[in-house]
Amino acid sequence: MENTKNVVIVGAGLVGSLNACNLAKRGFHVKVYERRPDIRTQQHVKGRSINLALSCRGREALKMVGLEETVVRNGIPMRARMIHDLDGKRHPIPYGEKDQYIMSVDRRNLNELLLNAAEKHDNIEFVFEHKLVRCNFESGQAEFEGPDKSIVTETADLFIGCDGAFSSLRNLMMRATRLNYQQEYIPHGYIELTIQPTNNEFAMEVNYLHIWPRNEYMMIALPNQDKTYTTTLFMPFKVFESLQTEDDIIKFFKENYPDAVPLLGEGHIKQTLITTKAQSLISVKCYPYHIGSNWLIMGDAAHAMVPFYGQGMNAGFEDCIVLDELMNKYDLDFSQVLPAYTEKRHIDATAICDLAMYNYIEMRSAVNSKLFLLRKKMDNLLQKLFPNSWIPLYTMVSFTRTRYHECVARRAKQDKIIQYCGYTLLLLATGGVVVMVKGVGTDHILTTVTDWFSQLYSYIETTLHRFIL
Ligand SMILES: Cc1cc2nc3c(=O)[nH]c(=O)nc-3n(C[C@H](O)[C@H](O)[C@H](O)COP(=O)(O)OP(=O)(O)OC[C@H]3O[C@@H](n4cnc5c(N)ncnc54)[C@H](O)[C@@H]3O)c2cc1C
Numbered sequence: 001m002e003n004t005k006n007v008v009i010v011g012a013g014l015v016g017s018l019n020a021c022n023l024a025k026r027g028f029h030v031k032v033y034e035r036r037p038d039i040r041t042q043q044h045v046k047g048r049s050i051n052l053a054l055s056c057r058g059r060e061a062l063k064m065v066g067l068e069e070t071v072v073r074n075g076i077p078m079r080a081r082m083i084h085d086l087d088g089k090r091h092p093i094p095y096g097e098k099d100q101y102i103m104s105v106d107r108r109n110l111n112e113l114l115l116n117a118a119e120k121h122d123n124i125e126f127v128f129e130h131k132l133v134r135c136n137f138e139s140g141q142a143e144f145e146g147p148d149k150s151i152v153t154e155t156a157d158l159f160i161g162c163d164g165a166f167s168s169l170r171n172l173m174m175r176a177t178r179l180n181y182q183q184e185y186i187p188h189g190y191i192e193l194t195i196q197p198t199n200n201e202f203a204m205e206v207n208y209l210h211i212w213p214r215n216e217y218m219m220i221a222l223p224n225q226d227k228t229y230t231t232t233l234f235m236p237f238k239v240f241e242s243l244q245t246e247d248d249i250i251k252f253f254k255e256n257y258p259d260a261v262p263l264l265g266e267g268h269i270k271q272t273l274i275t276t277k278a279q280s281l282i283s284v285k286c287y288p289y290h291i292g293s294n295w296l297i298m299g300d301a302a303h304a305m306v307p308f309y310g311q312g313m314n315a316g317f318e319d320c321i322v323l324d325e326l327m328n329k330y331d332l333d334f335s336q337v338l339p340a341y342t343e344k345r346h347i348d349a350t351a352i353c354d355l356a357m358y359n360y361i362e363m364r365s366a367v368n369s370k371l372f373l374l375r376k377k378m379d380n381l382l383q384k385l386f387p388n389s390w391i392p393l394y395t396m397v398s399f400t401r402t403r404y405h406e407c408v409a410r411r412a413k414q415d416k417i418i419q420y421c422g423y424t425l426l427l428l429a430t431g432g433v434v435v436m437v438k439g440v441g442t443d444h445i446l447t448t449v450t451d452w453f454s455q456l457y458s459y460i461e462t463t464l465h466r467f468i469l
């Protein structure tokens with residue numbers, strides 16, 4: 001559908017390039033300004049995590065632009081977590097049924113695929129090595145600075161900032177309107193290591209998200225197409241700084257990740273920890289996401305989150321679906337689309353930012369492999385017992401498009417019911433003991449307790465149904 005509206009997108013990262021694909025497909029004249037050089041011409045793109053977990057929300061957005069098949073074909077399914085114990089034992093915990101898996105995708109390949117797909121449209125143009133420096137929110141103009149400091153001024157019907165957690169457009173919007181903003185750096189940083197293939201084969205089980213939950217020192221590994229694993233080590237900056245010598249480093253790894261040392265190799269561990277500076281992790285929330293009918297921010301620019309739910313990119317991709325749906329609903333009337341976007345998306349983006357932060361705090365403080373195992377097994381058991389009414393939170397987040405704030409609300413209800421059942425079971429158990437102590441005949445006890453349990457089961461099932469569905 002051809003329309004003459006001009007859209008300028010700031011940032012050709014994952015969200016900007018997917019947005020560009022979709023808006024070009026809708027017939028807008030799209031111009032994308034990206035501060036970095038074209039990553040397709042670069043040998044090595046520094047900085048970002050090398051691979052990412054793609055789940056349902058992100059896949060739906062890729063489907064919207066016809067790229068889901070291609071991305072899934074080039075990704076690696078992860079059907080379960082593989083929990084690595086301190087004693088080297090491994091415990092697989094499935095994500096769900098056979099068809100429930102997440103994908104490990106290569107960030108750079110994904111970004112290049114999106115750029116190539118966008119450029120197939122003749123109504124799109126990419127301008128690299130140009131960064132947004134100024135905006136005139138009244139006149140609907142923005143200025144971009146080129147590599148030679150020259151300035152390009154753009155006028156457009158809609159400017160969309162997809163320029164990441166440290167968004168320039170958001171910063172400029174903050175000076176022009178009452179935009180509420182909050183950010184939080186967490187005390188943890190991360191570095192990435194690589195597990196090389198062994199005899200040209202994956203060094204660990206392939207279709208798994210490998211986790212070494214060690215409270216404050218968590219490590220995660222996702223598989224790559226080249227049979228390596230990108231391993232992300234999360235630790236407080238003060239711990240990274242305390243590992244000064246090669247001996248400190250190896251001693252630390254042998255204490256906390258003994259099974260990973262031979263996989264990573266002592267040389268690689270020492271060299272990486274000595275030469276690589278841990279990168280920071282930031283959570284950003286803001287409101288509103290728009291000004292008037294011409295200015296909008298999406299993706300990390302609007303809601304950067306810590307990665308402890310693997311949802312940042314998925315949420316940013318889902319932003320593009322929400323925008324698309326609202327453009328349909330309001331027939332491209334941006335004066336209605338933008339406020340509606342903020343009202344609809346803010347509650348959900350805030351919910352997932354909070355969930356990710358909550359999971360970070362939980363994982364950092366209490367979750368070693370035993371507890372992680374127990375929680376996931378409990379989740380999976382309850383889902384088997386009450387398949388129609390108990391849905392683990394991670395399932396709602398990663399395997400459905402349930403609105404993020406509804407995931408949180410349903411989980412709160414489920415928690416309440418579990419607590420209620422806990423008390424009831426405690427009562428039953430106590431009652432059972434009392435009855436036994438009173439010496440009533442065992443067969444009478446058995447029928448009584450069996451009745452209780454079957455009543456309890458049907459009560460829980462109906463209550464869950466009533467509350468949750
Ligand atoms: C360690 C780690 C692990 C992660 N794991 C996952 C995961 O498993 N699953 C998941 O879904 N998400 C994950 N994420 C989150 C994911 O990386 C981000 O949510 C995603 O990259 C956000 O995309 P974006 O396009 O909004 O921003 P970005 O990817 O940051 O892209 C912003 C783009 O804008 C450009 N830009 C910036 N300023 C300007 C300017 N002034 N002018 C022009 N261009 C500009 C930048 O150069 C960049 O290209 C992880 C993040 C980290 C840090």
Ligand SMILES: COc1ccc2c(c1)CN(c1nc(C(=O)N(C)c3cc(Cl)c(F)cc3C(=O)O)c(Cl)s1)C2
Pocket residue numbers: 049051052053081102209211220222232307308309310359363394397398
């Ligand atoms: C590239 O760097 C990174 C860094 C962190 C992550 C990812 C990629 C991908 N991540 C995913 N997290 C979930 C999830 O829902 N939860 C609750 C989990 C949260 C943590 Cl922290 C964890 F270790 C396991 C699970 C789990 O359930 O497997 C997925 Cl599902 S995928 C976290």
